[in-house]
Every structure is written in C-alpha cells, then in structure tokens.
Amino acid sequence: MRVLTLVALFAVAYAKHEQYQGWKSYYVRPSDQTQLRSLTSIVQKYKLDFISKASVGRNAVVLVKPQYNDVFLRELADQTIAYTVHVNDVKAQLDIEDAQLEARKSITKDEDSTSIFDRYLELEEIDAYLADIAKKNPDLVTLQNGTSFEGRPINLLKISKPSDDETEKPIIIIDAGIHSREWIGPSTALYAISKLVDEAIEQDLIDELDWVILPMVNPDGYKYSRTTDPLWVKTRSTDNDEKSVECPGADANSNFDFYWNLFGTSSDPCDDNYAGSKVHSEVEVQYGQQNLEEFGYRTVLYISLHSYGSQILYSWGHDGTLSQQAFALQTVGISIANAIQQNAKPNYPRYIVGNSALVTGQQTSGSTVDYLHYNGIPLTYNLVLPGVLDNTRGFNPDPTEIEQIAKETWAGIVVGARRAKDLFGNWIK
Ligand SMILES: [Zn+2]
The missing domain is CATH 3.40.630.10 (Zn peptidases)
Structure with a gap:
C-alpha cells in the first residue's frame, strides 16, 4: 500500500518544478581568499545562487541555470577552483524530496506522533x-x-x-x-x-x-x-515595480x-x-x-x-x-x-x-x-x-x-x- 502511495505521489510531483528542468548544483571549494572572491564574483556575474554560502576550505553549494552551466565550469577551471557535482538533476531531486516529505507526513500520522520536530x-x-x-x-x-x-x-x-x-x-x-x-x-x-x-x-x-x-x-x-x-x-x-507582477x-x-x-x-x-x-x-x-x-x-x-x-x-x-x-x-x-x-x-x-x-x-x-x-x-x-x-x-x-x-x-x-x-x-x- 505504501509503495502504491509513493508511486502516486511521484506522479503528482512530476508535474511540478518544471522551471528547474536542466538545472544542476555544484559543490565548489575555494582554497584561499583569492579563490573565494573569484567564486563570489563569478556567481554574481551570471546571477547564480548560493544554496550554501562559500567559505575558504569548505564546500559551498551553487545552483546553476542550464544556459550558464558551461561558462560557469569554464570560469571555475580557469581559476583552478575545485568543484564536484552536488545534484545532477535539480528538478528530479526536488520531485524526490516532495515525495519523501509526503511519505513522512503519512508515516508520522500513522504513528500518532505528537512531536512537531x-x-x-x-x-x-x-x-x-x-x-x-x-x-x-x-x-x-x-x-x-x-x-x-x-x-x-x-x-x-x-x-x-x-x-x-x-x-x-x-x-x-x-x-x-x-x-x-x-x-x-x-x-x-x-x-x-x-x-x-x-x-x-x-x-x-x-x-x-x-x-x-x-x-x-x-x-x-x-x-x-x-x-x-x-x-x-x-x-x-507585487507592488514594487511593473515587473513585480511577473516577478513578485x-x-x-x-x-x-x-x-x-x-x-x-x-x-x-x-x-x-x-x-x-x-x-x-x-x-x-x-x-x-x-x-x-x-x-x-x-x-x-x-x-x-x-x-x-x-x-x-x-x-x-x-x-x-x-x-x-x-x-x-x-x-x-x-x-x-x-x-x-x-x-x-x-x-x-x-x-x-x-x-x-x-x-x-x-x-x-x-x-x-x-x-x-x-x-x-x-x-x-x-x-x-x-x-x-x-x-x-x-x-x-x-x-x-x-x-x-x-x-x-x-x-x-x-x-x-x-x-x-x-x-x-x-x-x-
Ligand atoms: Zn537566509
């Protein structure tokens, strides 16, 4: 029964998150202050998004739109900044997480849990x-x-x-x-x-x-x-700007x-x-x-x-x-x-x-x-x-x-x- 529920949930979730089709996220690890500043300016230049902020010697997580994927990786390579893939298919990952959250909700209800954490x-x-x-x-x-x-x-x-x-x-x-x-x-x-x-x-x-x-x-x-x-x-x-209706x-x-x-x-x-x-x-x-x-x-x-x-x-x-x-x-x-x-x-x-x-x-x-x-x-x-x-x-x-x-x-x-x-x-x- 639970398997069936999960399959159904995946099907519902599949229609969502379309705007993230083709997006990827990367772990990026600047090794010193110069690389940290370079990474930040690359992210700003292409209007990319830090899901997890950067710091020296740590993995930041950067969300990358498909149209900037190649140029982003090229710029990282030019600066010899280390990176690995975090999520290869952001849309699919969001679909999976939705299904997991829904499944967890029903498990929690099944056990009549009173915890809110x-x-x-x-x-x-x-x-x-x-x-x-x-x-x-x-x-x-x-x-x-x-x-x-x-x-x-x-x-x-x-x-x-x-x-x-x-x-x-x-x-x-x-x-x-x-x-x-x-x-x-x-x-x-x-x-x-x-x-x-x-x-x-x-x-x-x-x-x-x-x-x-x-x-x-x-x-x-x-x-x-x-x-x-x-x-x-x-x-x-939606009241900041004419564009705010489209981009609230x-x-x-x-x-x-x-x-x-x-x-x-x-x-x-x-x-x-x-x-x-x-x-x-x-x-x-x-x-x-x-x-x-x-x-x-x-x-x-x-x-x-x-x-x-x-x-x-x-x-x-x-x-x-x-x-x-x-x-x-x-x-x-x-x-x-x-x-x-x-x-x-x-x-x-x-x-x-x-x-x-x-x-x-x-x-x-x-x-x-x-x-x-x-x-x-x-x-x-x-x-x-x-x-x-x-x-x-x-x-x-x-x-x-x-x-x-x-x-x-x-x-x-x-x-x-x-x-x-x-x-x-x-x-x-
Ligand atoms: Zn915040």
Missing part, C-alpha cells in the same frame, strides 16, 4: 502551535502579530515573566524564516520556544531575561516555497535601512537578491522596524536563523570592516559555536565564526544583522544552520535531522543569552 510543519500548524502555547501560558507568553503582504499573520511571541521589583530586563530577540526556502530555521525557533515555555529547565533564562521570538518573518514566502517553488527566497509583494517579492534581508541596495543586491525584481523599490518597501520589514522601536533599546542579543552553511556571521556585511563590538561578537560567537559543537553529531560540519563579508567573500547590504547592530544592539548574528550532511544531497536537511539541529542550536542560544546578559545586561539599567 520530526517534519517540516505547515504554516497553519506553526500558527496553531503559537496560539496554543500563548493560551496555555497567559502569565508568561503574549502573542502579537503584524500582517504580511498577502494578509497572513507575522507572529511575534513575547516571553516575559514579571520581575519582583518591576525593573526592565534585557531582551533576546530570535527570528527565522526571512528567507522562504530555509525551512529548518522556523523549526529551530519553535524548539527554542518549547524549551523556554513548556520545559523551562533553564530558569535563569526566564527570571533574568525577556524573549521576543518571531519564528516566521516571511509567511507568504514560506507558503509559496512549500506549495509551489521549494527554492523560493523572497517575499511575495524582494529579499527582505536586503530591504533594511543600512547601506540599502549598495552592495551585493540587485535592482531587478526578477533577481533573488532584489533589494526592493526603496528602503523598508516590504511590509514584513516595516514590522521588523516597528519591533526595533519597541524592543531594541533593551535588546542585548539578536540571532537570525538561516540555512545552510554552519556559520555564525556578524557585522559589517557591506565592506568587511569590524564594529566597535567586534571582540565581544567574536568571543560570544565562539562560545555559541562551541556549545553547539559539544551537542552536534560527528558528521555535522564545524561552525565557522567571523565577519560575514570576510568569511563568505560576499558583500551584503540592508540585512537585519547590520541594521540592528547599527541601531545599537551590541550582539547581532546570522546563525546559519547546518545542512550539508554526509547522508543527503538535498536542499533542506532530512526531516529526521530537525530535532538534532534544533537541540544543538538551542544549546548555543542558551550560552549566547547568558554571555550577552553578563556583558551587556547592565547597559539598559
């Missing part, structure tokens, strides 16, 4: 989980929301235990899902919520800190990536007011790194800005969950210079990475910690990490979750890895939160 949840399931946790914990949890371009709630969960003396506590902000296709991020954010609220083992984290968690910054994009295009990155807005959305993580659209972004709505028509053009970004005004002055640590690459990256992304907090950013970043490492599986890549432009060779502008750091939050990181595992060639980790990734990341967040409070907690008094 054994599969990638649908948007409605995430919304329901957050509503439920707020309802069950009215003294600790407040659920509020903004509204996405297509009218979906952008949930924000505040976890705050009133303090005895009514002093204001430092805040930790965690967000996920700004990039639609990075499904492991929202699951990891939900895991953090479950640890803080359901289990509450680390009591100091609740007694001494407040938490603001946005598990799904870009719900329209997530929905679209789950139903239509699993490699979708952007929002789904902007990269929300390039749309914030920090050297907007000057480095590493595009002005073409059809590009994945389109910065939007103006600063804060995306309603999802406007909601982020409002939250900065509400919570920013008390925030000591901001972590934005992305995938994949096993990297902890900090400012400044536009030019690779270091901020005045670089020493704290590096040392706390290493503490977070070490805590994750101690809880990681042996086949997971080790984390790299550093300035985002230097580690990845890629300049960015308008990112949340730079914007929030510039606006006074002392520790802001992109935490790029692991993904390139020995046992998979896919674009998201196998669902059986979700709980492990969420668990080890939580260990890192715990350490980061305590270090942030110790270093910067009395700034806000």
Whole structure:
C-alpha cells in the first residue's frame, strides 16, 4: 500500500518544478581568499545562487541555470577552483524530496506522533502551535502579530515573566524564516520556544531575561516555497515595480535601512537578491522596524536563523570592516559555536565564526544583522544552520535531522543569552 502511495505521489510531483528542468548544483571549494572572491564574483556575474554560502576550505553549494552551466565550469577551471557535482538533476531531486516529505507526513500520522520536530510543519500548524502555547501560558507568553503582504499573520511571541521589583530586563530577540526556502530555521525557533515555555529547565533564562521570538518573518514566502517553488527566497509583494507582477517579492534581508541596495543586491525584481523599490518597501520589514522601536533599546542579543552553511556571521556585511563590538561578537560567537559543537553529531560540519563579508567573500547590504547592530544592539548574528550532511544531497536537511539541529542550536542560544546578559545586561539599567 505504501509503495502504491509513493508511486502516486511521484506522479503528482512530476508535474511540478518544471522551471528547474536542466538545472544542476555544484559543490565548489575555494582554497584561499583569492579563490573565494573569484567564486563570489563569478556567481554574481551570471546571477547564480548560493544554496550554501562559500567559505575558504569548505564546500559551498551553487545552483546553476542550464544556459550558464558551461561558462560557469569554464570560469571555475580557469581559476583552478575545485568543484564536484552536488545534484545532477535539480528538478528530479526536488520531485524526490516532495515525495519523501509526503511519505513522512503519512508515516508520522500513522504513528500518532505528537512531536512537531520530526517534519517540516505547515504554516497553519506553526500558527496553531503559537496560539496554543500563548493560551496555555497567559502569565508568561503574549502573542502579537503584524500582517504580511498577502494578509497572513507575522507572529511575534513575547516571553516575559514579571520581575519582583518591576525593573526592565534585557531582551533576546530570535527570528527565522526571512528567507522562504530555509525551512529548518522556523523549526529551530519553535524548539527554542518549547524549551523556554513548556520545559523551562533553564530558569535563569526566564527570571533574568525577556524573549521576543518571531519564528516566521516571511509567511507568504514560506507558503509559496512549500506549495509551489521549494527554492523560493523572497517575499511575495507585487507592488514594487511593473515587473513585480511577473516577478513578485524582494529579499527582505536586503530591504533594511543600512547601506540599502549598495552592495551585493540587485535592482531587478526578477533577481533573488532584489533589494526592493526603496528602503523598508516590504511590509514584513516595516514590522521588523516597528519591533526595533519597541524592543531594541533593551535588546542585548539578536540571532537570525538561516540555512545552510554552519556559520555564525556578524557585522559589517557591506565592506568587511569590524564594529566597535567586534571582540565581544567574536568571543560570544565562539562560545555559541562551541556549545553547539559539544551537542552536534560527528558528521555535522564545524561552525565557522567571523565577519560575514570576510568569511563568505560576499558583500551584503540592508540585512537585519547590520541594521540592528547599527541601531545599537551590541550582539547581532546570522546563525546559519547546518545542512550539508554526509547522508543527503538535498536542499533542506532530512526531516529526521530537525530535532538534532534544533537541540544543538538551542544549546548555543542558551550560552549566547547568558554571555550577552553578563556583558551587556547592565547597559539598559
Ligand atoms: Zn537566509
């Protein structure tokens, strides 16, 4: 019966992902900074896509359109940059992954599992989980929301235990899902919520800190990536430009007011790194800005969950210079990475910690990490979750890895939160 179901699912999936016919992806391993910069400029030149960001001595994953395949490989060869095939037929791989996810959904249902960390949840399931946790914990949890371009709630969960003396506590902000296709991020954010609220083992984290968690910054994009295009990155807005009807959305993580659209972004709505028509053009970004005004002055640590690459990256992304907090950013970043490492599986890549432009060779502008750091939050990181595992060639980790990734990341967040409070907690008094 299960075989029949799988065959049927393959047949349904076959009609999808047509736009990826002929696409390939490659592992590309730059051996030094010169090769790293060359790789980045080749990727930018042909408007290719890093599925996993580059760094020296590591496999990046680059998605390559058929029309640029030959020239891409020729340019890599010219620069003697090492590469191997990651996925030879991207469309077929996406079809297989769809079928696997569907099969897993029915297995999970068969076993009547209550875990939410054994599969990638649908948007409605995430919304329901957050509503439920707020309802069950009215003294600790407040659920509020903004509204996405297509009218979906952008949930924000505040976890705050009133303090005895009514002093204001430092805040930790965690967000996920700004990039639609990075499904492991929202699951990891939900895991953090479950640890803080359901289990509450680390009591100091609740007694001494407040938490603001946005598990799904870009719900329209997530929905679209789950139903239509699993490699979708952007929002789904159609009001930026005449071309936005045909090519919706902007990269929300390039749309914030920090050297907007000057480095590493595009002005073409059809590009994945389109910065939007103006600063804060995306309603999802406007909601982020409002939250900065509400919570920013008390925030000591901001972590934005992305995938994949096993990297902890900090400012400044536009030019690779270091901020005045670089020493704290590096040392706390290493503490977070070490805590994750101690809880990681042996086949997971080790984390790299550093300035985002230097580690990845890629300049960015308008990112949340730079914007929030510039606006006074002392520790802001992109935490790029692991993904390139020995046992998979896919674009998201196998669902059986979700709980492990969420668990080890939580260990890192715990350490980061305590270090942030110790270093910067009395700034806000
Ligand atoms: Zn991302």
